Structures are given as structure tokens and as C-alpha cells.
Amino acid sequence: MTETYSPEHKPEAAVSADPNKAAEKTVIPQAQHAAEKAQGEHDIKVKTEKVCVFYGDKQALFDVDLDIRERQVTALIGPSGCGKSTYLRCLNRMNDTIDIARVTGRIMLDGEDIYETGVDVVELRARVGMVFQKPNPFPKTIFENVAYGPRIHGLARNKRELDEIVVHSLQRAGLFEEVKDRMDEPGTGLSGGQQQRLCIARAIAVSPEVILMDEPCSALDPIATAKVEELIDELRENYTIVIVTHSMQQAARVSQRTAMFHLGYLVEEGPTDVMFTNPTDKRTQDYITGRFG
Amino acid sequence: MLSSFFIALIGVAMIAFVAGSRRAVALAGPQISTLHSRPSYHGGYALILAAGPALILLILWLLLGGRILDMMVAARFDEVLSGLSMPQREAFMRDARQLAEGSIYGTPTPQTEAAAEVYRSLAATAEIILGIVLTMLAGAGFLLAWRTISLRKRTRQFVERTIMVVLIACSVVAILTTIGIVLSLIFESLRFFQKVPLFDFLFGLHWSPQSAFVGAGAEARTNPDVFGAVPLFAGTLLITAIAMLVAAPVGLMSAIYLSDYASKQFRAVAKPVLEVLAGIPTVVYGFFAALTVAPFIRRSGESIGLSVSSESALAAGVVMGIMIIPFVSSLSDDVINAVPQSLRDGSAGLGATKAETIRRVVMPAALPGIVSALLLAVSRAVGETMIVVMAAGLGANLTANPLEAVTTVTVQIVTLLVGDQEFDSAKTLAAFALGLVLFCVTLTLNVVALRVVQKYRERYD
Numbered sequence: 001m002t003e004t005y006s007p008e009h010k011p012e013a014a015v016s017a018d019p020n021k022a023a024e025k026t027v028i029p030q031a032q033h034a035a036e037k038a039q040g041e042h043d044i045k046v047k048t049e050k051v052c053v054f055y056g057d058k059q060a061l062f063d064v065d066l067d068i069r070e071r072q073v074t075a076l077i078g079p080s081g082c083g084k085s086t087y088l089r090c091l092n093r094m095n096d097t098i099d100i101a102r103v104t105g106r107i108m109l110d111g112e113d114i115y116e117t118g119v120d121v122v123e124l125r126a127r128v129g130m131v132f133q134k135p136n137p138f139p140k141t142i143f144e145n146v147a148y149g150p151r152i153h154g155l156a157r158n159k160r161e162l163d164e165i166v167v168h169s170l171q172r173a174g175l176f177e178e179v180k181d182r183m184d185e186p187g188t189g190l191s192g193g194q195q196q197r198l199c200i201a202r203a204i205a206v207s208p209e210v211i212l213m214d215e216p217c218s219a220l221d222p223i224a225t226a227k228v229e230e231l232i233d234e235l236r237e238n239y240t241i242v243i244v245t246h247s248m249q250q251a252a253r254v255s256q257r258t259a260m261f262h263l264g265y266l267v268e269e270g271p272t273d274v275m276f277t278n279p280t281d282k283r284t285q286d287y288i289t290g291r292f293g
Numbered sequence: 294m295l296s297s298f299f300i301a302l303i304g305v306a307m308i309a310f311v312a313g314s315r316r317a318v319a320l321a322g323p324q325i326s327t328l329h330s331r332p333s334y335h336g337g338y339a340l341i342l343a344a345g346p347a348l349i350l351l352i353l354w355l356l357l358g359g360r361i362l363d364m365m366v367a368a369r370f371d372e373v374l375s376g377l378s379m380p381q382r383e384a385f386m387r388d389a390r391q392l393a394e395g396s397i398y399g400t401p402t403p404q405t406e407a408a409a410e411v412y413r414s415l416a417a418t419a420e421i422i423l424g425i426v427l428t429m430l431a432g433a434g435f436l437l438a439w440r441t442i443s444l445r446k447r448t449r450q451f452v453e454r455t456i457m458v459v460l461i462a463c464s465v466v467a468i469l470t471t472i473g474i475v476l477s478l479i480f481e482s483l484r485f486f487q488k489v490p491l492f493d494f495l496f497g498l499h500w501s502p503q504s505a506f507v508g509a510g511a512e513a514r515t516n517p518d519v520f521g522a523v524p525l526f527a528g529t530l531l532i533t534a535i536a537m538l539v540a541a542p543v544g545l546m547s548a549i550y551l552s553d554y555a556s557k558q559f560r561a562v563a564k565p566v567l568e569v570l571a572g573i574p575t576v577v578y579g580f581f582a583a584l585t586v587a588p589f590i591r592r593s594g595e596s597i598g599l600s601v602s603s604e605s606a607l608a609a610g611v612v613m614g615i616m617i618i619p620f621v622s623s624l625s626d627d628v629i630n631a632v633p634q635s636l637r638d639g640s641a642g643l644g645a646t647k648a649e650t651i652r653r654v655v656m657p658a659a660l661p662g663i664v665s666a667l668l669l670a671v672s673r674a675v676g677e678t679m680i681v682v683m684a685a686g687l688g689a690n691l692t693a694n695p696l697e698a699v700t701t702v703t704v705q706i707v708t709l710l711v712g713d714q715e716f717d718s719a720k721t722l723a724a725f726a727l728g729l730v731l732f733c734v735t736l737t738l739n740v741v742a743l744r745v746v747q748k749y750r751e752r753y754d
Contacts (some may be wrong), residue, residue, distance in 0.1 A: 097637075125641065132639060136638070152649050188339075206643055
């Protein structure tokens with residue numbers, strides 16, 4: 001589908017009452033019902049059904065049914081330990097790296113179950129990229145950091161193509177202007193915010209369809225945070241984004257849809273503006289207004 | 294007798310500690326928080342004042358007491374000793390000492406018996422004086438502590454500072470010992486280089502110090518041509534290279550397996566087992582090399598028509614490599630584990646396989662540590678002696694053929710110094726020169742290893 005949003009779209013617009021921002025599903029107040037129809041064309045990119053996660057004997061997620069829409073930013077909120085990061089890590093099977101973790105239920109990426117036997121995890125992770133809480137650039141040059149993914153997936157046939165991918169990814173991540181003169185310096189030498197944008201550039205470089213972000217701004221100062229949020233908003237044009245955040249304001253600023261988790265259960269899910277103005281569940285209301293969490 | 298002084302001192306220390314802390318508590322009354330320092334610090338303060346000076350005196354006496362007694366006895370028997378040569382004089386003193394201590398001794402002369410008598414009485418007096426001085430020191434220290442303990446007395450600072458001084462003293466001992474060893478190496482080596490030119494030693498191609506002396510009587514002189522150490526350096530290098538060829542890949546790969554592939558349970562068992570290898574005495578490795586590996590290599594070499602000597606560089610090198618595997622793997626394992634999990638996650642999140650992640654992210658990040666682990670392993674291999682003595686032979690052949698017998702620097706040091714030797718001949722002094730070279734090499738390796746680690750350490754922190 002064509003873009004409904006202009007690139008200059010300001011983050012705070014997401015919380016405004018602009019009815020264009022809402023997408024259909026679940027309980028939606030009457031006033032927005034009409035607008036939601038026009039907007040409801042975002043396809044479901046990832047569909048999860050009855051997802052449970054166990055760490056050893058302990059169950060961390062209980063029957064999560066959640067649809068993640070294409071080219072939308074979905075924010076996962078909830079108090080610490082509510083399972084939102086665990087859920088996020090299911091989406092590209094990062095939980096596989098933890099020995100004791102066990103996932104049940106179905107997670108469909110474009111209609112295919114990613115936990116089915118025979119699914120190539122490497123291929124999956126190339127389609128579903130991830131940005132972590134703490135910026136984790138490799139101890140390599142800025143160029144090599146971004147070139148890492150394309151190299152292991154063989155995305156560039158020669159040096160010129162690789163250069164193109166790297167430059168393009170850095171541009172998309174809004175970092176190119178700042179680092180173009182020092183591509184050969186170590187990525188670890190950048191500031192925290194720049195490192196995080198480098199990690200986003202690194203994720204973009206393999207052209208994923210979905211980008212998972214696990215509290216990408218929690219280690220950044222407010223200015224760097226604003227830059228990363230702006231970037232997330234721009235990336236929505238081409239990518240489906242799922243972001244875990246502890247900041248209500250951030251969820252409100254960058255996301256179109258919000259899912260609230262509590263104690264391993266999905267409490268409710270819906271368009272961000274609805275969730276923040278008129279939540280149906282008492283727990284969501286309490287959490288958003290800061291009464292617990 | 295000295296040991297009973299020590300035991301008494303420990304008793305005094307304990308009493309002083311208890312008394313000091315009790316006194317502080319008593320002074321504070323019900324309001325314990327009015328004390329500047331916790332009662333245990335006041336106890337420590339009393340302990341240090343009471344036992345510290347006495348302990349220092351006791352240690353000084355232990356180190357110097359024998360020498361002082363010797364000097365006093367020697368002064369008494371000056372007229373007897375002045376007629377004797379240096380070794381005779383030392384023998385006289387030794388006999389006197391042994392007689393005084395009641396040890397068995399062959400034929401006492403009247404003079405030595407008299408000296409022993411003097412020695413005995415002097416020692417007895419010294420002990421009594423020592424006892425009195427110690428008691429006075431401890432008593433005075435304790436009294437001082439008892440008087441000065443008060444509510445606002447800053448005993449915490451005093452105790453902390455004393456602890457620091459003790460720590461400094463310990464490190465000074467370690468450093469001074471090292472300096473002393475190095476200096477003795479240097480001075481003995483200088484004596485060697487007066488007899489054999491440095492150039493001949495470092496670049497000569499012929500090593501056979503057993504035939505170092507030519508001529509006889511007044512004609513006797515040292516032949517500097519037989520002290521060419523190049524065959525030894527070459528042999529050391531060859532064996533070390535073989536050892537590293539074995540240890541580096543095996544150790545490194547087992548470290549990678551242990552840190553990134555093995556399950557927790559397997560790792561918990563395998564790592565200690567691997568480290569047991571490091572606990573095997575090198576002599577045992579020597580048997581293994583000489584009795585199992587060397588014959589095996591010789592048989593398999595002969596079966597394909599190679600002539601292999603029964604003691605070969607290959608056998609020694611391979612076994613030495615096995616010996617340092619745990620060294621390499623344990624150090625590398627620590628370094629690889631220190632690479633943050635977040636880097637592995639980042640790589641996995643981009644769709645890299647485990648092997649790709651290790652090869653392209655973990656290894657480069659851990660490389661400085663791995664390099665330094667390997668360099669430390671090299672310095673270990675260079676210094677290893679026993680395996681080479683038993684498996685590689687003593688012949689100083691200048692060869693690059695691993696199937697021949699070679700010898701190493703350490704082995705030659707052993708053969709030069711074993712048995713009764715004169716300690717001023719070029720032959721024995723050569724051992725010091727070799728030791729100095731060995732020291733320089735391992736020191737350089739260690740310094741380089743440390744530098745490498747420091748330079749790249751903060752790269753992923």
C-alpha cells in the first residue's frame with residue numbers, strides 16, 4: 001500500500017486525536033469507528049497465537065495472542081518482568097540462545113510458523129532484525145560494523161555494492177553525515193546515541209522486514225533519544241517495527257499501536273491513541289497513569 | 294627457644310586485641326556510637342603497638358642473629374683464625390657451631406671445642422637478653438596503647454595505615470628478591486664474558502663446554518670457541534615451535550568449544566579435567582615423552598623409511614605442547630568468556646551462525662587476550678627443562694630437522710651445573726650467561742604480552 005504518512009510526520013502527532021492514526025481491532029470508541037475503516041489496510045505481518053514461554057519450570061508468558069501490523073510501530077509496554085522483552089525475543093527466536101527457554105504456540109511471519117522444524121533461524125533473523133537495549137557495536141570499524149550483516153549473507157557481489165549498502169544504511173539511520181569522514185574508526189568510539197544508531201544501521205543493512213527494538217533508548221540521554229525516536233518514525237515507511245519501552249511518552253510518541261503486558265499476560269492491545277486516552281482495562285489505566293510499575 | 298618467643302608473642306597479641314577492644318567499649322559506656330572507631334579497631338591498635346615492634350625485632354634477630362654471634366666468636370679467636378685460609382676459617386666456625394648445638398661431629402680439636410663453649414654461652418646470653426627486650430617492648434607498647442585509647446582516638450586510620458605498610462613490605466620482599474636474582478645473574482654473566490667474548494657466545498656455532506679447557510698447569514686456559522650458543526637457541530626455538538604448533542590450535546579450539554558450545558554441565562566437568570593436565574609434574578611428562586612418544590615416533594618414522602634418532606625434537610616438542618594445552622585453553626577460555634554476551638547477541642540478531650559469530654566477532658574481540666595467552670605459553674615452553682632432558686637428548690646439534698636430537702638452553706644449564714663443579718670456571722659461568730639470555734627472552738615475551746593486552750583491552754568495554 002502507499003504511505004499514509006508524510007516523511008515529515010512529527011512524532012507527537014501519533015498521540016494526537018488524528019483519526020487517521022488508528023487501525024482497526026478490538027474495542028474502539030464510536031467516534032473513531034469511521035476513520036478506522038479507511039486506515040485498516042495495514043496487513044498483519046506477524047501473528048502470534050497462544051504463545052507461552054517457559055524458563056525451566058517457570059512460565060514467563062501465558063497464551064499471548066497478538067497481531068503486529070505491517071509498516072506500523074507497535075509498542076510493548078508494561079512493568080518490569082511482565083514478559084514484553086521475552087515476547088519480543090520470540091519473534092526472531094533469540095530465545096533459542098538461552099538453553100532453558102522453551103516456546104509453545106504459533107508465531108506466524110507472513111503466514112508461516114517460524115517455530116516449525118525446518119525453519120532456518122539464520123534466514124529468519126535476516127528477515128527479523130534486532131536492536132538491543134545497550135548499544136553493542138562490534139569492536140570493528142564503523143564501516144565493518146554495518147558491512148557485517150551484508151557480508152555474512154552475501155548481499156553484495158563486490159566492494160562497490162557493499163559500499164553502497166553501507167552508505168545507504170548509515171543514511172537511513174541518520175548517521176552518515178556524522179561519520180562519513182571516519183568510517184575507518186572503531187564503532188565503539190562513537191557516543192552512546194551514535195552507537196545505537198550505528199546498531200540500527202547495522203540491522204537495516206541486511207534489509208530486514210521487521211525490526212525488533214528492546215528498549216533502544218534506555219541507555220541514551222534525552223537528545224540522543226529524540227534522534228533515535230525520530231529515526232524510528234521515519235523507518236516506519238519501510239519496516240515493521242516492534243519496540244519494547246518503559247517510557248509511556250516514548251510509546252505515545254513513536255507507536256501507532258500499543259500492547260500492554262502484565263505478569264506474563266497480554267492485558268490489552270489497540271491503537272496507541274485509544275490505549276492512552278481510553279484504555280479498557282483497569283491495569284492499563286493504572287500503569288499509564290503511573291499507579292504501579 | 295625462638296619458636297616459644299613466637300608463640301608467646303601470638304598470645305600477647307591476642308590478649309592485647311581483646312584488652313584494647315574491651316577498654317574502648319568500657320570507655321564508651323552504653324553509647325557505643327560515641328567511639329570514633331569501632332572497638333575492633335581499638336583492639337587492632339593495641340595489638341599492633343604491643344606485638345608489632347617485638348615481632349620486627351624477633352625477625353631481625355632471626356635474620357642477623359647467627360651472623361652477629363659468629364662475628365663475636367671470631368673476634369675472640371682472632372689469633373687462631375688469622376693463621377687460617379678462608380675455607381679453613383669457615384670450616385672452623387662451622388665445627389664450632391655444630392659442636393655448640395650438639396650435632397655429631399668427627400674430630401673436635403681443643404680450639405674448636407673452646408670456640409664451641411664460647412659460642413654456647415654467647416647464644417644463651419643473647420637469648421636471655423632477647424627475651425627481656427621483647428618483654429619490655431611488648432609491655433611498653435601495650436601500656437602506651439592502654440593509655441592512649443580514648444573515645445576520639447582515631448585508631449581506624451592507624452590500623453588501616455599499618456595494614457598498608459604490611460602490604461607494601463610484602464611486595465617489597467617480592468621485588469627485592471627478583472632484583473637480587475637478576476643482579477646475581479648479571480654479575481656472574483659478566484665474569485663469564487671476561488673469559489669468553491660476548492660475540493663468540495651469542496653467534497658461535499659450536500657448543501661443547503665439556504672440552505673447554507686446553508693445556509695443563511700454568512698453560513691451562515679456556516678455549517672460547519666451544520661456547521657458541523647458537524645450536525642451543527636453535528634447539529630451543531625448534532622445540533618451542535613444535536610445542537606451539539600442538540598447543541595453540543588444540544588449546545584454542547578446546548577453549549572455543551568450552552566457552553561457546555559446551556553445555557554448562559559438560560563445561561563444569563571438562564574444565565577441571567583439562568586443568569589437571571597442568572598439575573601433572575613435568576617429570577611424568579618426561580617419562581611419557583621418552584618411553585612412549587619417542588619410540589612411537591621412531592617406529593612410525595622407520596616404517597616409512599625415515600631415520601629417526603631415539604631422542605628427537607619432535608617427541609619432546611609434541612609432549613611439551615600437550616603439557617601447555619591447559620595453559621592456552623584455560624587462559625583463552627577466560628578471555629573468550631570475557632567478550633560480552635551482547636556482542637554475540639548482536640551478531641546472532643543479524644542472522645550470523647554460531648561459527649560466524651565466533652570467527653568474525655568473538656575472536657577479533659578476544660584476540661589481544663589470546664595473543665598474550667599464547668605468548669605466555671611460549672615463555673613457559675622456552676623455560677621447560679625436564680621433558681627436553683628426557684626426550685630430546687643432550688647433543689647440541691645445529692639442525693632444523695625435528696627428527697634429530699637437539700638440546701635447549703635450559704637443558705644445558707642443568708648439565709653444566711649438575712655434579713661437583715668449580716664455580717669460577719668458564720664452564721659453570723656459562724650457565725649464568727645462558728640463564729641471563731633465557732631471562733631476557735621470557736621477560737620480553739611477558740612484557741610484549743602485557744602490552745598487547747593493555748593496548749587493546751578497552752576496545753569493547
